[in-house]
Every structure is written in C-alpha cells, then in structure tokens.
Amino acid sequence: NLMIWVLFSVAIMTTCLSAEPTVVVVGGGLAGLSASLQIISDGGRVILVEGEGITGGNSAKASSGINGAGTETQQTWESLIPPDLLEKDTLTAGDDENDKKLVEILAVNSADAVQFL
Numbered sequence: 136n137l138m139i140w141v142l143f144s145v146a147i148m149t150t151c152l153s154a155e156p157t158v159v160v161v162g163g164g165l166a167g168l169s170a171s172l173q174i175i176s177d178g179g180r181v182i183l184v185e186g187e188g189i190t191g192g193n194s195a196k197a198s199s200g201i202n203g204a205g206t207e208t209q210q211t212w213e214s215l216i217p218p219d220l221l222e223k224d225t226l227t228a229g230d231d232e233n234d235k236k237l238v239e240i241l242a243v244n245s246a247d248a249v250q251f252l
C-alpha cells in the first residue's frame with residue numbers, strides 16, 4: 136500500500152544519504168525487532184518498516200511459552216532435554232515437511248534464544 140511504499144522510499148533515501156550503514160528491516164514482530172536490536176548493538180542504524188499500525192505481529196499473541204532444549208531452567212532439572220529430541224519433536228509436529236536444516240538450527244540454538252528472550 137501507499138504507506139509502506141512511502142516508508143520504503145524514505146528508507147532508501149536515508150540509506151543513500153547516510154555515511155553509517157543502515158539496514159531496512161521489514162516486519163516488527165519478534166524476528167524483526169530482535170534483528171533490529173542486534174544491528175543497533177553492532178553499531179548500525181535501522182529503519183523498521185511495519186505494515187500494521189502497531190508492532191508486535193503474531194509474536195504479541197504468543198502466550199503459551201517457547202520450546203527449548205538445554206535451557207538454563209532445564210539445567211536445574213535432573214535430566215536435560217537434548218537438542219536432537221526437540222528436533223525430532225519439531226519434525227513430527229510439522230509432519231516431516233519442515234526444512235530439516237532450519238529445524239536443526241532452531242533446536243541447537245534454542246537455549247540461547249530462550250536466554251536472549
């Protein structure tokens with residue numbers, strides 16, 4: 136729509152005029168906001184483009200928790216959930232149609248992701 140197009144044009148112009156590296160992040164849910172925070176932490180600049188009137192996306196609706204293997208909480212338990220079990224469970228939940236490489240990355244990095252959140 137027009138608003139997104141205007142914001143995108145402003146983002147491109149700002150990128151061209153700025154001496155500092157500027158990244159345009161599309162989407163203000165968990166992924167986009169996390170990426171924005173990381174870029175800012177690394178000294179970059181961010182222009183966040185969000186299609187709705189408010190940031191949050193589906194992330195703002197999530198309320199049941201997040202799956203993780205080997206999290207800090209689990210380390211206080213007698214047995215840890217290993218990443219390969221989370222990987223298997225995720226593949227089963229996705230009827231084995233998931234991208235297996237992405238599921239592996241998700242499972243292996245899940246403890247760090249939960250810690251970050």
Ligand SMILES: Cc1cc2nc3c(=O)[nH]c(=O)nc-3n(C[C@H](O)[C@H](O)[C@H](O)COP(=O)(O)OP(=O)(O)OC[C@H]3O[C@@H](n4cnc5c(N)ncnc54)[C@H](O)[C@@H]3O)c2cc1C
Pocket residue numbers: 139161162163164165166167184185186187189190191192193194195196197198199200201202
């Ligand atoms: C009702 C509900 C409950 C859920 N509960 C859980 C839970 O308990 N635990 C869990 O782990 N997961 C849960 N999920 C799944 C979880 O919310 C998503 O996996 C997660 O939010 C995805 O994050 P994201 O940043 O990729 O997407 P989103 O949070 O959806 O963010 C995407 C953003 O991009 C914007 N956008 C999209 N296209 C454009 C465009 N072309 N231009 C500009 N902006 C755009 C959208 O408006 C949105 O703000 C739930 C999902 C729903 C819908």
